[in-house]
Structure formats: C-alpha cells, structure tokens
Amino acid sequence: MVPATGLRDTLLDHAIVMLEAGEAEPGIRALARAAGVSAMAPYRHFADKAALLAAVAERGFALFLDALSAADAEGSDAERLVAQGVAYVDFACAHPALFRAMFARGAAAPKQPDAPAFAILTRRVAALVGADDPTAALGCWAIVHGMATLALDGGVTLMPEQVRAVLRTYVAGIVAVMRDCPTPGPSPEGEG
Template sequence: MTAKISPELPERLVAAALAALERGEDVGLRALARDTGVSAMAPYRHFRDKDALLAAVAMRGFADLRDQLLAANAAPDPREALVAQGQAYLAFARARPALFRLMFAGHDGGPPPIEDNAYGVMVRRVRELAPVSLEAATLACWSAVHGMATLALDGGLSPDGSSVEHAALKMIVAGISAAKRS
C-alpha cells in the first residue's frame, strides 16, 4: 500500500503549505501531510524539521516577491521606479499576508530576509539616486517600505489609504535623493 506516485513530495508539501497559508489556516506538519495524502512522518524524509519546511516555503515567497518587484521596475526614472517598487511590495504583503509574515518570522536556519535579487532589484535603483551614501540610502528605503507593509498587516493602516502611502513613499525617495554625503 505504498503510494510512490506523483512528482516529488517536497514540492507538493511546499505547495500545500502555500495553499494553507492562502486559505488563512495555520500550517502544521501533520495537517500538511494529510493534505498531501501522506503519512505524518513522511515530510521528515525531506526536511529536518518543521522550521526547515517553513524556510523552503519562505524562499518560494521571496522568489515571488522579487518577481513582483521586477515587474514594477519598468519606469526609467529611478524615483518613479522606487515608488512603484514600494507599492508592489505593499501589494504583495496585503495580498498574501500569512506568507509575508512567515517570510520575516525569523525561522533560524533560513536565508536572511533580504533575499536573493529582491534586494538587488531595489539597490540598483537606489544607486542611481544616492551613489555616495548607498548603504544608508538602501537601508532607509527598504526599512520604510518593509515597515509600511508590516504596519499595514497589523491593522495600523487603513486598507484604502493608498494616496497617503504614495505620498509617504515619495517623501522617502526625496530624502534619499537629497543625500550628498554621509
């Protein structure tokens, strides 16, 4: 009665986790295994423990986020592009809140939250604005956007205040592009 079907259990587990997150449920190894039609211990053949699985899910999330940022990066003007990236970041957090929170929940072994090229997508644009104090400018920009997303999820922001958010983002890039030296 061994199944041994269908492609790659790990992928199906991660997919099931993403689905559960989208559904607003809280993910658990057992429920996850049940959804995948497999025994409770099966996931342990592919992930050291629950955190390892969640780290894999988070990585998928970071990849998606990077794609969203890239898609929003079209404008030639760096200021416009950065604001658009910020809005995309916010939209991602609001569209998939549980996943977003998981991504930044600090599961020990996982990758740093600033992952892969999602970071690079932004840094390239910031460099056009503030090449001398790049580090500080990048930190300011990313912090502001990430903080706004977090506050939005936790109820501090009204979900329809997009014009205020837009104005705030413009202030940030203004402050950044005004920097001459550290």
C-alpha cells in the same frame, strides 16, 4: 496521489494555502493529509517542521522578488523605486500570513544586504543617487516594511496612492540630500 517529482512543490503550495487559511505553522502530518500523501512522504523533502517553514519562507522570498522585479521594470529610477515600494506593500497585503512567515524570527529573512529582494532595492537606490548608499537603502526598506506592518498588524488602511505619496516624498528627499550634500570623496592633500 501526487507524482514524486513535483511533491516538494506541491507540499510547499499546500503549506502556503494552509498559512493563508489561518494555520499559524503547518505541521508535517497536517501537510501530508492536505496534499493527499502518506504521513512520511514530506520527510523526503523536509527533515522537520523548521525545515518546512524555512522552505516556505524561501518560496515566499522568490515570489516577493518576482513582484519587486516586475515593479522595477520600467520608468525613471525614482518611479521604479516608488513602484518597488508599492509592490512591497501590495505583496504583504495580498499574502499576509506568508509575509509574516517570511520575516518571522528564525526564518530565511534577508539578513544580509546581498539577499536578492534587498539587492534589487539597493541597486535602484544606487542608480538614483549615483553611488552605493546603504543608509538610503535601509531607510527605503524601513519605510516600506513599516507601512506593510502597519497595514497588516496596525489596523491602518493604506490606499495605494497614500503609499505612492509617502514613497515619492522619501525619494525626493534622497535626491535632494544627495544634491545638496554629496558623499564626500577623499580630501585633497593639504586640506584638513
């Protein structure tokens, strides 16, 4: 029997294992069986299957944030941004079912720019270009998410060095654009 104090975490651990084993959406009763608890015990922590799946997505994003934060730990701003991208694709490939569940329609995906996993990316882009640049941040996210999706669902085998090369090219492009066309400030009076 699982102690009640750690039951929620145990249930989430089992739900993730079930997802990774191929169960599309673990049900509460199947989860209870897997955790070795009564059929009603999970309901103390999750009102229904949707609440369980939202909690799984939330746990996934916490793990994801840990991976991105570790990748962002050292190096130049460009190196950190590339490392984040590699970590993003690596996380998706290491946890394909969890990654899909995190971004499933209705899941707790980062719908707002201040979501922690997206915020670490936007902070690094801002540090790289010297200003908040939502377009560059969205481009970075689209590239890494696209590569992750291609690796998972498109049957494309991406080697880590390929991912790094694509990301280095994009980062160099961001830097070049900002150097050649910096974000315009307010125009002086009389110019128009």
